[in-house]
Amino acid sequence: MFLKQLNMYGFKSFAEKTEMEFVPGVTAVVGPNGSGKSNVTDALRWVLGEQSAKSLRGGTMEDIIFAGSDSRKPLNYAEVSITLDNETGSLPVDYSEVNVKRRVFRTGESEFFINEKPCRLKDIVELFTDSGLGREAFSIIGQGKVDQVLNSKPEERRTIFEEAAGVLKYKHRKKKTEDK
Ligand code: ATP
Numbered sequence: 001m002f003l004k005q006l007n008m009y010g011f012k013s014f015a016e017k018t019e020m021e022f023v024p025g026v027t028a029v030v031g032p033n034g035s036g037k038s039n040v041t042d043a044l045r046w047v048l049g050e051q052s053a054k055s056l057r058g059g060t061m062e063d064i065i066f067a068g069s070d071s072r073k074p075l076n077y078a079e080v081s082i083t084l085d086n087e088t089g090s091l092p093v094d095y096s097e098v099n100v101k102r103r104v105f106r107t108g109e110s111e112f113f114i115n116e117k118p119c120r121l122k123d124i125v126e127l128f129t130d131s132g133l134g135r136e137a138f139s140i141i142g143q144g145k146v147d148q149v150l151n152s153k154p155e156e157r158r159t160i161f162e163e164a165a166g167v168l169k170y171k172h173r174k175k176k177t178e179d180k
């Protein structure tokens with residue numbers, strides 16, 4: 001599975017329709033301070049189901065909608081969509097390509113789509129459970145997270161590694177069985 005395309009409209013600083021294409025391998029996004037590099041990872045996190053405005057570096061969800069500039073009016077909604085290659089079947093759906101889209105309006109209303117079909121946020125979260133992607137996964141490591149890993153106590157650091165390796169859920173299950 002790999003990320004093929006990211007589309008943004010009205011998301012943070014991306015007032016214009018913006019399309020980014022990716023190929024397998026390493027992609028580096030470079031640019032001056034404040035040019036929107038972190039906004040790209042925020043967009044990925046959001047479309048994967050992030051619900052916390054704080055972890056998207058905002059106060060409320062409205063803060064992710066383009067707020068306007070000297071030359072442009074604010075927009076009424078933000079939209080992000082990603083296209084993932086699913087040739088290897090990492091995602092539990094019968095499509096070789098999966099498109100996930102999320103939209104939020106200033107009114108607070110939200111819309112979610114999987115391959116253009118309306119769905120719930122829950123469906124998106126479930127789609128990515130156990131895929132290594134998703135809002136809780138370590139596929140996106142923020143700047144703060146690196147500090148957290150370096151400064152945490154050994155036991156906490158171990159938990160981070162266990163979660164990344166996918167063994168945490170088995171530990172939880174083992175404990176449940178032992179508690180019975
Ligand atoms: P650095 O190199 O400092 O980490 P960066 O390239 O990661 O910078 P970002 O944090 O992605 O930069 O982008 C910050 C910019 O996004 C700021 O100029 C900010 O004004 C703009 N921005 C954030 N939210 C919105 C919004 N809702 N509407 C318009 N612009 C926004």
Ligand code: MG
Nearest residue numbers: 034037038039
């Ligand atoms: Mg940044």
